[in-house]
Amino acid sequence: MAKAKAKVEVEAAAKAGTGARASTRTRTKAKVHTGHLRNSILFTSLFIIVSILLVLFPVTYSIAASILRTNSITYTNQMLQQVDNSINYYIDGMISVSDYIVENKNVVDYIAKAKPATTAAVKEELKTVAGTRPDFVNLIIFREDGSFVSNRDQMGINPNWDYMESGWYKDALTAEGEPVFSSSRVENVVAGEYDWVISMSRALYTDGRLSGVLLVDLNYQQIADICSSLSTDDFGYIFIVGADGSLVYHPQQRLVYSGIKTERFDLVTRSEGVRSVISNGYIYTSSLSPTSGWVTVSVFDTNKLVSISSDIVILFITIGLFFSIITFIISYVASKRLTDPILQLKASMKQFERGDFDAKANITVNNEVAELGDCFNVMTEQIKNLVEQELLIEEQKRISELQALQAQIRPHFLYNTLESIIWMSEIGETEKVIEMTSSLSKLFRATTSNASELVTLKTEIDYVTNYMKIQKMRYQDKLTYRIDVDESILQAKVIKLIIQPMVENAIYHGIKQLKGHGLIVVSAYSEEQKLFITIRDNGVGFDKGLLDGKADLAPKDESGIGINNVRDRIKLFFGSEYGISIKSTDPGEEIPDEHGIPGMRTTVTLTLPLIFE
Amino acid sequence: MRDSGFRGNRFRRALKIFFLGIVFTASTGLITYAAVYKVPQALDSSPTKIIVIGKTTSDLAFWVSLRDGVDVAAKEYGVEYEYWGPDSESDIDTQIALVYKAIEAKPDAIILAATDYTRLSIPAQAIIDADIPLITMDSNVYGSDGQIGRCFVATDNVAAGVKAGEAMTDLLPAGMKVAVISHQIGTTSSRDRDEGVRLGLGTDIDVLPTVDAAGSEETAFDLALKILKDPEIGGIVCLNEYSTIGAARALVDSGLVGKIILVGFDSSPALNTYMEEDCLDATVIQRPFNMGYVAMVNAIAVLDGRKVESFYDTGSILVTKDTMYFEENEKLLFPFT
Numbered sequence: 001m002a003k004a005k006a007k008v009e010v011e012a013a014a015k016a017g018t019g020a021r022a023s024t025r026t027r028t029k030a031k032v033h034t035g036h037l038r039n040s041i042l043f044t045s046l047f048i049i050v051s052i053l054l055v056l057f058p059v060t061y062s063i064a065a066s067i068l069r070t071n072s073i074t075y076t077n078q079m080l081q082q083v084d085n086s087i088n089y090y091i092d093g094m095i096s097v098s099d100y101i102v103e104n105k106n107v108v109d110y111i112a113k114a115k116p117a118t119t120a121a122v123k124e125e126l127k128t129v130a131g132t133r134p135d136f137v138n139l140i141i142f143r144e145d146g147s148f149v150s151n152r153d154q155m156g157i158n159p160n161w162d163y164m165e166s167g168w169y170k171d172a173l174t175a176e177g178e179p180v181f182s183s184s185r186v187e188n189v190v191a192g193e194y195d196w197v198i199s200m201s202r203a204l205y206t207d208g209r210l211s212g213v214l215l216v217d218l219n220y221q222q223i224a225d226i227c228s229s230l231s232t233d234d235f236g237y238i239f240i241v242g243a244d245g246s247l248v249y250h251p252q253q254r255l256v257y258s259g260i261k262t263e264r265f266d267l268v269t270r271s272e273g274v275r276s277v278i279s280n281g282y283i284y285t286s287s288l289s290p291t292s293g294w295v296t297v298s299v300f301d302t303n304k305l306v307s308i309s310s311d312i313v314i315l316f317i318t319i320g321l322f323f324s325i326i327t328f329i330i331s332y333v334a335s336k337r338l339t340d341p342i343l344q345l346k347a348s349m350k351q352f353e354r355g356d357f358d359a360k361a362n363i364t365v366n367n368e369v370a371e372l373g374d375c376f377n378v379m380t381e382q383i384k385n386l387v388e389q390e391l392l393i394e395e396q397k398r399i400s401e402l403q404a405l406q407a408q409i410r411p412h413f414l415y416n417t418l419e420s421i422i423w424m425s426e427i428g429e430t431e432k433v434i435e436m437t438s439s440l441s442k443l444f445r446a447t448t449s450n451a452s453e454l455v456t457l458k459t460e461i462d463y464v465t466n467y468m469k470i471q472k473m474r475y476q477d478k479l480t481y482r483i484d485v486d487e488s489i490l491q492a493k494v495i496k497l498i499i500q501p502m503v504e505n506a507i508y509h510g511i512k513q514l515k516g517h518g519l520i521v522v523s524a525y526s527e528e529q530k531l532f533i534t535i536r537d538n539g540v541g542f543d544k545g546l547l548d549g550k551a552d553l554a555p556k557d558e559s560g561i562g563i564n565n566v567r568d569r570i571k572l573f574f575g576s577e578y579g580i581s582i583k584s585t586d587p588g589e590e591i592p593d594e595h596g597i598p599g600m601r602t603t604v605t606l607t608l609p610l611i612f613e
Numbered sequence: 614m615r616d617s618g619f620r621g622n623r624f625r626r627a628l629k630i631f632f633l634g635i636v637f638t639a640s641t642g643l644i645t646y647a648a649v650y651k652v653p654q655a656l657d658s659s660p661t662k663i664i665v666i667g668k669t670t671s672d673l674a675f676w677v678s679l680r681d682g683v684d685v686a687a688k689e690y691g692v693e694y695e696y697w698g699p700d701s702e703s704d705i706d707t708q709i710a711l712v713y714k715a716i717e718a719k720p721d722a723i724i725l726a727a728t729d730y731t732r733l734s735i736p737a738q739a740i741i742d743a744d745i746p747l748i749t750m751d752s753n754v755y756g757s758d759g760q761i762g763r764c765f766v767a768t769d770n771v772a773a774g775v776k777a778g779e780a781m782t783d784l785l786p787a788g789m790k791v792a793v794i795s796h797q798i799g800t801t802s803s804r805d806r807d808e809g810v811r812l813g814l815g816t817d818i819d820v821l822p823t824v825d826a827a828g829s830e831e832t833a834f835d836l837a838l839k840i841l842k843d844p845e846i847g848g849i850v851c852l853n854e855y856s857t858i859g860a861a862r863a864l865v866d867s868g869l870v871g872k873i874i875l876v877g878f879d880s881s882p883a884l885n886t887y888m889e890e891d892c893l894d895a896t897v898i899q900r901p902f903n904m905g906y907v908a909m910v911n912a913i914a915v916l917d918g919r920k921v922e923s924f925y926d927t928g929s930i931l932v933t934k935d936t937m938y939f940e941e942n943e944k945l946l947f948p949f950t
Contacts, residue, residue, distance in 0.1 A: 039626060046633075160889035186947040188889075188938060194882060194947045246940050254685065257944035258903045259928075321640040328637075 135222035183242025243293030510539015674881035682905025703828030770805030778813015789847020833859025848874035
């Protein structure tokens with residue numbers, strides 16, 4: 001019984017306005033906090049992975065880029081070296097061929113116009129030499145007098161051109177016996193043919209006197225093939241510039257010639273050894289061949305590295321995003337594992353907050369949060385015990401207080417009654433003194449009996465009857481009373497001392513001030529499992545203000561126990577739906593005729609549950 | 614105060630989550646895009662296909678060189694192409710038929726060198742109506758608003774004609790008349806060169822009405838022989854390769870080499886020889902290789918969604934015997950493969 005009441009109390013408190021506001025605020029606060037923990041974990045792990053990536057990326061990128069760059073440049077330079085070697089080998093081959101021809105006995109005789117040498121013999125020699133190399137197009141020895149010998153049969157000299165005006169002829173004379181190499185050119189010395197060749201020319205001397213010029217034409221395609229087979233690369237290419245600055249070979253020769261593509265000839269250096277010039281991201285490395293005067297140039301396009309680098313960036317971003325997502329998922333799961341028990345604990349706490357002291361945190365994981373849960377459980381248990389204890393004490397306090405109030409009746413009433421007895425004794429009304437004293441005795445017996453708070457309605461009615469008898473004797477004809485209770489409910493249980501105060505009230509506040517004859521009717525009846533006890537009187541009625549304003553109806557005079565006391569006790573025992581209602585009409589107003597008793601001005605109704613033990 | 618602080622924190626946190634959400638959505642989108650769109654695109658190996666319709670499939674040096682340019686560009690950019698054309702430049706009907714056939718083949722782009730300015734106009738419009746990008750080269754097509762294709766790649770023929778006319782003016786003996794032999798009078802290249810030549814010759818020199826060789830060397834030869842009968846003729850200007858060859862042959866046949874000034878267009882081994890023999894005094898050479906190359910490159914650029922100039926001038930050079938073995942001219946006169 002005490003426990004149930006305690007619950008009611010707490011619930012009532014929780015429903016109260018201030019309590020509700022307080023709990024709303026705590027809830028808001030709590031929500032933010034749980035979100036925060038998980039987010040912290042997520043953000044922290046993401047921050048770590050992103051930081052690592054951000055640090056790692058530029059480092060990796062720069063290392064990768066520099067390795068790529070170094071490797072590519074090394075590779076291009078190796079290519080340059082290879083092309084250089086092949087070209088030099090090729091040129092050296094031509095020089096040794098020319099050496100052979102120059103020193104050949106028949107040739108020497110031919111240019112010197114010495115006797116045994118014939119054109120046919122020289123032609124045979126030239127044919128033999130040409131046969132050794134498939135790339136030889138023309139081998140021609142021009143004599144000073146304008147006659148010539150070629151390796152080819154039936155070859156005519158282009159009559160429209162004077163070969164002595166050609167560059168290769170003039171250069172050969174200038175070089176005085178040293179071999180001279182042209183860049184790529186169209187050979188126009190042969191009638192009806194216009195082949196692209198590379199020419200080597202060499203002046204021939206007899207006894208220190210110029211006696212002819214040797215012309216060796218090499219198929220241009222041959223040398224282009226060597227270069228193109230070696231110089232195709234993603235990052236760069238190789239081209240060769242002749243001694244006169246014109247192009248010997250370029251992978252996009254036609255495009256360069258046609259002006260669609262331009263080549264940075266200004267970046268080519270013509271000096272011994274290997275030199276590099278950097279411009280607009282292009283690295284031009286030049287290597288001069290001393291024998292031919294040709295410059296082999298490798299061009300390395302570092303801009304192309306940038307596009308490779310952008311591939312690396314995309315790769316890195318993709319990997320970065322992938323790992324970020326993985327990290328996010330992992331930390332999400334991990335944080336969930338951590339926050340779930342906390343949320344569980346929170347739910348238990350909320351339950352506790354709502355007033356359910358039986359709330360228990362059942363945390364399944366085995367970590368600090370579980371310990372926290374255990375602590376919480378111990379705490380709730382202790383709080384629950386404390387609260388119950390506190391309520392018990394409070395209850396006992398109230399009971400003692402009420403008992404004290406109940407006890408108050410005795411001195412007041414006793415004082416009044418004894419005064420009446422004294423007065424009656426003085427006038428010699430022995431009969432009445434006996435009756436009054438007897439009633440008083442019964443009354444006291446009833447109040448002093450230490451029975452429980454609940455008594456039968458009959459006991460309560462008897463008590464009121466005794467009280468009325470005493471009052472009747474005091475007020476004589478001014479007061480009449482009637483008690484009207486249904487037999488069937490006489491055994492119903494009521495709280496003791498609840499009717500008498502109402503009657504007392506009616507006498508002192510209603511009848512006492514009435515000029516005429518006073519009547520009090522006490523009746524009891526049951527309806528729908530409720531017990532109604534009415535105390536009616538024809539007294540002066542209640543002050544309107546007291547009724548409407550629901551003002552405190554505490555007693556203002558010596559009569560002691562007020563209506564409030566009775567109401568509190570009823571409500572405390574049976575709940576808020578029970579209590580007291582008062583109906584009162586103003587003096588002068590037409591009074592309804594109720595239950596056949598006219599003139600009843602005030603009706604006090606006590607509502608209690610209908611209980612039989 | 615404390616409450617508002619909380620709200621501020623909460624707002625920032627919400628903002629962070631919002632941005633994080635955006636980053637993740639974007640990255641997921643990016644990855645999905647790469648996986649769904651880029652990868653299949655990279656794997657999709659069906660190459661770009663372009664149909665090139667020239668004026669002729671004959672082995673004229675000009676067209677051989679132009680086709681070389683197309684080929685080099687196609688190889689450089691990894692594009693597949695087919696070269697179509699009538700046997701003769703005068704076979705306009707066949708070229709019109711080829712254009713319609715090309716539209717049916719649904720290539721990614723069509724490059725056209727029109728044999729006739731007006732008659733190819735409707736077929737060219739059909740190409741555009743079929744949503745196939747059109748690039749014109751060498752000779753343009755009539756379009757209602759001036760330009761029909763995305764880009765016209767050609768020699769500035771008026772400027773080239775002016776060069777020929779000026780060379781003739783320099784070489785022509787005083788008081789003599791000049792004749793002009795056109796190659797295909799309906800084409801823009803012919804009209805523009807003719808106009809240029811007359812501009813170059815100025816108003817003091819008497820120029821006969823232009824005659825048309827109509828795509829045939831023989832016709833040019835006959836026309837030249839006829840012209841040479843006129844004793845007042847001091848020079849002939851021919852507007853393309855075979856008309857020049859025809860006229861040069863006529864000069865040789867008539868024994869008038871060195872007496873009549875011949876200024877031609879284009880080059881070929883035969884023309885080079887005529888030039889060495891002082892039969893051909895000067896020729897205006899174009900850059901057919903460049904023409905083919907640039908037309909192809911521009912077609913690819915259009916397909917890639919890049920902007921191209923509406924007219925690309927491949928330029929022209931006047932070459933005489935004295936300058937023919939200059940390095941820059943040598944490469945144009947004797948194209949190597």
